Amino acid sequence: DKGNYRHYMAKEIHEQPEVIGHTLSRYLDLGAKKAKLPDGAAIDFSKLTRLVISACGTAFYAGLIGKYWFERYARLPVEIDIASEFRYRELPVSEGELALFISQSGETADTLASLRYCRQHGLTIGAVVNVPESTIAREADVVFPTIAGPEIGVASTKAFTCQLAVLASLAILAGRQRGHLSDAQEAELVGALAEAPGRAVQALKLEAQIERLAPSLARAKDLLYLGRSTNYPLALEGALKLKELSYIHAEGYAAGELKHGPIALIEENIPVIVIAPHDSIYEKTVSNMQEVAARGGRILLVTDDKGGEASGLGHKDRIVLPEMPEILSPIVYAIPIQLIAYHTAVFMGTDVDQPRNLAKSVTVE
Numbered sequence: 001d002k003g004n005y006r007h008y009m010a011k012e013i014h015e016q017p018e019v020i021g022h023t024l025s026r027y028l029d030l031g032a033k034k035a036k037l038p039d040g041a042a043i044d045f046s047k048l049t050r051l052v053i054s055a056c057g058t059a060f061y062a063g064l065i066g067k068y069w070f071e072r073y074a075r076l077p078v079e080i081d082i083a084s085e086f087r088y089r090e091l092p093v094s095e096g097e098l099a100l101f102i103s104q105s106g107e108t109a110d111t112l113a114s115l116r117y118c119r120q121h122g123l124t125i126g127a128v129v130n131v132p133e134s135t136i137a138r139e140a141d142v143v144f145p146t147i148a149g150p151e152i153g154v155a156s157t158k159a160f161t162c163q164l165a166v167l168a169s170l171a172i173l174a175g176r177q178r179g180h181l182s183d184a185q186e187a188e189l190v191g192a193l194a195e196a197p198g199r200a201v202q203a204l205k206l207e208a209q210i211e212r213l214a215p216s217l218a219r220a221k222d223l224l225y226l227g228r229s230t231n232y233p234l235a236l237e238g239a240l241k242l243k244e245l246s247y248i249h250a251e252g253y254a255a256g257e258l259k260h261g262p263i264a265l266i267e268e269n270i271p272v273i274v275i276a277p278h279d280s281i282y283e284k285t286v287s288n289m290q291e292v293a294a295r296g297g298r299i300l301l302v303t304d305d306k307g308g309e310a311s312g313l314g315h316k317d318r319i320v321l322p323e324m325p326e327i328l329s330p331i332v333y334a335i336p337i338q339l340i341a342y343h344t345a346v347f348m349g350t351d352v353d354q355p356r357n358l359a360k361s362v363t364v365e
């Protein structure tokens with residue numbers, strides 16, 4: 001049931017404040033201001049030597065963001081790869097490592113094969129899944145559920161932000177267990193994460209503005225998305241969403257990688273979407289953005305008030321979110337990124353819930 005929405009995807013984008021809240025309620029103890037494990041999950045991060053993550057597509061990008069969090073907040077080294085590569089590359093693994101597989105459907109063939117590789121090599125298996133009765137959930141030792149509810153639109157939206165909510169919570173928990181976060185730091189991060197649903201509501205208010213940008217984006221043949229740190233995987237996700245929904249070619253890049261090749265593409269007909277909240281890495285991203293501007297590139301900056309002012313660009317083509325703690329930005333900024341792809345595709349008249357050549361659950365290799 002699409003309710004009052006035109007597409008399942010629109011409904012699922014708008015459900016995010018609620019389902020992120022449901023998911024966080026399993027992983028955060030707001031009274032104690034601590035991260036907690038969901039019911040039935042037992043895992044000790046303190047002695048782990050490494051975390052190995054594998055997944056496909058959007059779930060892989062969630063894992064890439066998770067890598068930054070586990071390394072930053074828990075000093076836990078992370079190895080991550082897309083499952084179609086992971087399953088054949090013969091990664092040396094050893095006991096004392098946790099393998100984590102991320103999947104909305106819990107049925108993705110490559111992700112399942114990667115899980116079985118790690119099982120054969122004696123690793124503990126964790127699964128971040130949205131379908132609790134799925135094969136991946138059943139074969140895992142520890143299940144970390146996302147409480148996104150059924151996701152019908154082929155393009156993953158609410159499952160992605162719920163995966164991020166789980167990974168952020170687990171990284172905080174791991175940080176405490178590994179002695180890298182003080183009680184005060186944990187309380188601050190938990191408090192920040194708990195703001196996600198409210199921030200998501202604010203992000204959804206940008207929809208009308210984003211809808212007005214769609215006609216000009218739809219004229220492009222190519223687009224670039226740039227971001228750094230945890231917003232670099234979000235740039236990859238933005239490009240994937242736009243490609244699969246609108247069939248416009250797009251690429252995501254780490255902003256710092258621009259000058260190593262892709263800057264040659266810059267001209268006014270290739271819009272560049274820059275994801276840059278005013279955080280610890282903002283100055284670096286903005287200097288990459290100015291290189292684009294100096295070459296006549298058309299920029300759409302996704303930022304906050306401070307970031308908008310410090311950008312040196314005009315008010316034109318700026319999507320402005322409220323300021324928020326750094327751990328929140330990939331979760332909340334995912335929403336305008338989804339809306340950009342959605343409205344561009346709707347404007348072009350493609351079938352957003354069922355894009356050509358795609359299946360919701362990829363159970364063959």
Ligand code: F6R
Nearest residue numbers: 057058059103104105108155156
């Ligand atoms: C993109 C998308 C896909 C899935 C990928 C993994 O919008 O939905 O890239 O993320 O096929 O699917 P799951 O999470 O079911 O393993």
